[in-house]
Amino acid sequence: MIEVSDLHKQFGSVVAVDGVSFRAKDGIITGLLGPNGAGKTTTLRCLYTLMRPDRGGVRVDGIDAIADPGAVRRRLGVLPDARGLYKRLTARENIAYFGRLHGLDEATIATRSAATIAALGMAEFADRRAEGFSQGQRVKTAIARALIHDPTNVILDEPTNGLDVMATRAMRDFLRNLRADGRCVLFSSHIMQEVAALCDRIVVIAHGRVVADESPDALREQTGEANLEDAFVRLIGTDEGLAA
């Protein structure tokens, strides 16, 4: 479970996050939807302790992220916006590196990576060097290494960015499987279809604030719009920066 309360983050005079609060529960998929530049990535970076919020708190499974960032990181699996691989290492070596950094022993790393490689359909390229991987192969490897330590909470920043239709569908199935395992899944997107297709709960962010935090049905009801797209546009006040 991830709880965010009254998060503030400013870069110079630019206010990126201005009082964001929400809760992402275990066993459901929470979507962070907002136009480009709304503060999604900054919010997530504060969540996975890469950045320190100016104000407000983050708790993961009840642990304070500012007081004990190490414990929080152990409970998080993160696919950040930056998802570069080590090109001279194979996919499997990339995954194992992160496993070792999590302090896992070699046997655990071997069994877990074998399982993830099977689950993500990576067998065909797992032992090739990452140089020349397709976008889809890269994202799969990045996800596999983020989940090597079997975290209960999974944060993904725009996971389907740059993926083709097939890869996107596979990604959705994968996220649903994570939910079925009872994990807390939080992902950000600026693509409405995606959020609508996947999420049990939608947190809409605009200009660094939460403008809605509802289930998809409740959102439609609240705005009085029959389809989600119109509901979002109404919430955000503009359709700029959103993709259908």
Added chain:
Amino acid sequence: MRSIVTVFAKELKDSLRDRRTVINTLVTGPLLAPLLFVLLINTVVTRELEKGEKPMVLPVAGAQYAPNLVAALHQADVKIEPAPADPERAVREQDADVVLRITPHFADAWNKGQTAQVEVIYDESQSDSRSAARRLHALLDGLSARTGALRLVARGLSPSLQQPIVVAERDQSTPQSRSGVLFAMLPYFFIIGAFIGGMAIAIDTTAGERERQSLEPLLVNPVPRWKILAGKLATTTAFALATVLLSVLAFAVVGHLMPTDRIGMTLDIGVTFVVRTLVVMLPLAALIASVQTLVAAFAKSYREAQTYVSLLMLVPIVPVLLLSFLPYKAQLWMYAVPLMGQQVVIARLVRGDAVPAVALAACFVCTALVAIVACVVTARIYRSERLAISA
């Protein structure tokens, strides 16, 4: 500790798989300088020695005025040739190394027992001409002294009257210490070797990692940043030291390939030399790695990091080159200054002089302390939020 080793092992494997880095740091870097050295010195020495052994060719103007002198030169294995029309011009244009001119008054003065003058036309700025003139000058001096002695004897006087003082030189240099002059650049090559060896890795593990978008995911792992940095610094230091070691070994081999013994020098790089050099270079390699990492971590991009780190290489050039060519007497404080200490220690080792244990210790400890400070500063910078974000 385990996570430091993990980062170190990964960076090592990653870098060793990068062919360009390996070639630059482990092949070109350490081997280029010794190769240049061996080529240069071989050519120069061989040429000089060959010239010394070959009979000298000497154009003489006015040979007819001093047949006895010419005959004496001929006996001394000098090949006499007719002089060019304009000797000065011929020497300036490098058509002749040296020309001897004998004036019509020579015979007259010679026969009267007066001092007779000959002219040696040469060009001091040309090494070929300069050495030929020296050789000729020495020959003529010898002839002059012999003739003078004969004249004194003919008058019933002892030739020693002519030479009230005789100098006996007692040269304290050894073949090895003489080579210190020739190999004054050696410490410089080793120090630059450490810079070259660390450069690519320092950039690759910081600015490069950020540019390839893998720094952010790396920092999300539950490992304190300073440990990640420590692993990266260890890799950079290892590469820098490897370059230095290869460079030392290359010079050890090259020392045997160069015809230094023929010019009365030896370059003896043995086990003691290698071990001591590595001992004093170890903390310096760590210091260099840390400063390079600091500079590279600040840079916005890989290219920018390359520029900064290359500029950093200029820092040691001035003091190290000054110390290579200016005469100085080693003082204890000199050993304690990073860069200078290594320079002084290696220069003494090259000359075959002993380096006191206290000096070695001072060099190691002081550089190590500075290196630790540099690492701590770098670790602090590394904690900055801005560092992780690949904009």
